[in-house]
Amino acid sequence: MASVTLSGLRKEYGDLTAVDGLELSIDDGELLCLLGPSGCGKSTTLRMLGGLETPTDGDVHIGDDRVTDQPPYERETSMVFQSWALFPHKSVLENVAFGLKMDGVDESERDERAREMLEVVEMSGFADHDPTDLSGGQKQRVALARSLAIEPDVLLLDEPLSNLDKRLREQMQLELRSIHDEVETTFVHVTHDQNEAFTLADRIGIMNDGQIEQVGAPREVYDDPVSLFIEEFLGDTNLVDATVSETAETGVVADTALGTEITVPTGDGAIDAGDDLTISFRPEELDVEHADATDDAGPSIIGEITDVLYRGSSVRFYVESAGERVFFEQSVGAETDFAVGDAIAVSWDPDDLLAFAADGSRVGGGVA
Numbered sequence: 001m002a003s004v005t006l007s008g009l010r011k012e013y014g015d016l017t018a019v020d021g022l023e024l025s026i027d028d029g030e031l032l033c034l035l036g037p038s039g040c041g042k043s044t045t046l047r048m049l050g051g052l053e054t055p056t057d058g059d060v061h062i063g064d065d066r067v068t069d070q071p072p073y074e075r076e077t078s079m080v081f082q083s084w085a086l087f088p089h090k091s092v093l094e095n096v097a098f099g100l101k102m103d104g105v106d107e108s109e110r111d112e113r114a115r116e117m118l119e120v121v122e123m124s125g126f127a128d129h130d131p132t133d134l135s136g137g138q139k140q141r142v143a144l145a146r147s148l149a150i151e152p153d154v155l156l157l158d159e160p161l162s163n164l165d166k167r168l169r170e171q172m173q174l175e176l177r178s179i180h181d182e183v184e185t186t187f188v189h190v191t192h193d194q195n196e197a198f199t200l201a202d203r204i205g206i207m208n209d210g211q212i213e214q215v216g217a218p219r220e221v222y223d224d225p226v227s228l229f230i231e232e233f234l235g236d237t238n239l240v241d242a243t244v245s246e247t248a249e250t251g252v253v254a255d256t257a258l259g260t261e262i263t264v265p266t267g268d269g270a271i272d273a274g275d276d277l278t279i280s281f282r283p284e285e286l287d288v289e290h291a292d293a294t295d296d297a298g299p300s301i302i303g304e305i306t307d308v309l310y311r312g313s314s315v316r317f318y319v320e321s322a323g324e325r326v327f328f329e330q331s332v333g334a335e336t337d338f339a340v341g342d343a344i345a346v347s348w349d350p351d352d353l354l355a356f357a358a359d360g361s362r363v364g365g366g367v368a
């Protein structure tokens with residue numbers, strides 16, 4: 001395994017800048033997910049790391065070696081693609097041993113290493129099978145074993161699970177995590193699926209417009225996002241427009257589109273009266289009660305339930321107040337008996353709110 005450093009990495013295709021001065025350090029043995037919406041430059045970044053694309057500018061280091069100008073076969077990397085790309089006329093074992101054969105490893109040793117890798121991916125019983133007989137999940141395991149067999153310092157995975165159905169994808173996410181822990185290789189995994197990144201990653205690098213916007217452990221980026229883009233991208237949330245009416249050292253008071261004043265803790269006083277804010281209320285952090293039952297003296301809004309949506313394991317309630325809609329969710333079985341038309345009180349802990357400035361940067365709330 002090895003660390004990876006990407007510095008000032010840029011890739012232009014004609015007038016289009018796909019990767020825009022990206023900076024990222026990945027630790028030795030880490031499982032880092034590059035997460036972001038379609039077209040933000042994840043695959044291009046991964047391909048530059050593997051030598052399949054030449055950067056327009058910037059550098060790639062693997063360990064202490066500058067590999068920016070090296071072709072893929074000279075780098076200690078191996079790539080797993082979304083399409084499994086197995087050789088149809090070779091057995092599973094021959095597929096897994098292929099890279100070792102190319103490296104000139106003799107037959108008995110490559111056989112032994114390929115069998116070991118099939119064991120790691122729990123496909124030992126399939127060594128003599130033809131890949132065309134395998135299911136999608138099995139093919140992906142063989143592709144993984146083939147990439148791992150050459151013992152790369154860094155394994156690059158480009159949306160490897162996206163061709164699998166939901167159940168298999170979730171199972172493979174857990175398996176991939178345990179394979180990573182077993183083989184002790186640095187993994188860089190590209191995905192646009194937030195849940196996949198949360199399940200797999202030691203740290204997530206969230207990309208936006210060709211740059212890394214935030215890097216951190218899953219919990220950290222979810223609870224403490226640096227921007228409105230990340231807050232929205234990582235999960236459903238209520239966003240409410242507000243204007244700052246008063247500032248103090250510890251926080252600001254804002255008039256919101258909900259018709260109520262909200263106090264948000266802020267950091268270093270970078271906000272002025274009159275500034276526009278967007279305030280985010282995560283649906284799981286709202287407290288709700290029937291309006292006539294509340295004795296809550298804290299901040300709250302009174303609204304009316306307009307829709308109740310069953311979503312499998314949870315129920316989502318929409319509430320209208322002052323012409324704005326907010327929603328909250330409760331687990332099925334633990335949901336309150338609210339019905340459409342009920343008047344309810346929605347309250348929150350000011351520490352759970354997040355506030356963002358007009359340019360999308362985080363200016364307050366949460367644990368920041």
Ligand SMILES: Nc1ncnc2c1ncn2[C@@H]1O[C@H](COP(=O)(O)OP(=O)(O)OP(=O)(O)O)[C@@H](O)[C@H]1O
Pocket residue numbers: 013016017018036037038039040041042043044045192
């Ligand atoms: N070979 C190429 N020639 C021209 N433009 C390209 C090329 N490869 C990628 N791009 C463009 O660069 C941008 C980033 O593409 P990239 O595939 O890296 O994004 P991504 O985040 O991996 O997206 P997705 O999740 O959809 O694969 C996109 O606008 C894409 O159209």
